[in-house]
Amino acid sequence: MSDRQWSAMMLGDEACAGSASFYPFEEAVRRTYGYQHLIPTHQDRGAEQLLSQCLIRKGDVIPANMYFTTTRLHQELAGGSFANVIIDDAHDPDSLHPFKGNIDLNKLELVLRENPGRVPYVDGK
Numbered sequence: 505m506s507d508r509q510w511s512a513m514m515l516g517d518e519a520c521a522g523s524a525s526f527y528p529f530e531e532a533v534r535r536t537y538g539y540q541h542l543i544p545t546h547q548d549r550g551a552e553q554l555l556s557q558c559l560i561r562k563g564d565v566i567p568a569n570m571y572f573t574t575t576r577l578h579q580e581l582a583g584g585s586f587a588n589v590i591i592d593d594a595h596d597p598d599s600l601h602p603f604k605g606n607i608d609l610n611k612l613e614l615v616l617r618e619n620p621g622r623v624p625y626v627d628g629k
């Protein structure tokens with residue numbers, strides 16, 4: 505990160521509500537991504553909670569390239585279940601695969617075929 509990025513991080517107002525950093529953040533996100541609506545969250549786990557409650561219905565399945573504890577918990581609290589579709593090399597510490605975070609497309613296809621209409625999104629971290 506640049507010296508400006510580090511200093512901005514140190515100066516940021518991380519209050520959970522009413523943060524003064526919200527407006528510059530909102531402006532930067534709109535300028536960069538063009539989103540009309542955005543909801544700032546103080547941490548990733550807060551965003552996961554909102555996303556999971558909005559998109560997941562009971563019985564849904566969420567394929568992902570490995571789980572992250574809080575992500576999986578929020579998916580399960582919303583009534584969904586996690587399906588690991590990461591490549592087998594991810595589980596092999598001796599493997600020198602250049603990117604162990606890859607999604608195995610055959611595993612993903614199987615999950616999609618077995619759960620028609622029950623996959624709200626694919627979680628690729």
Ligand SMILES: Cc1ncc(COP(=O)(O)O)c(C=O)c1O
Binds near residue numbers: 546548549550552629
């Ligand atoms: C997918 C995912 N969820 C949640 C977290 C936790 O982030 P936070 O401490 O901001 O909630 C991380 C952190 O790396 C993450 O990668």
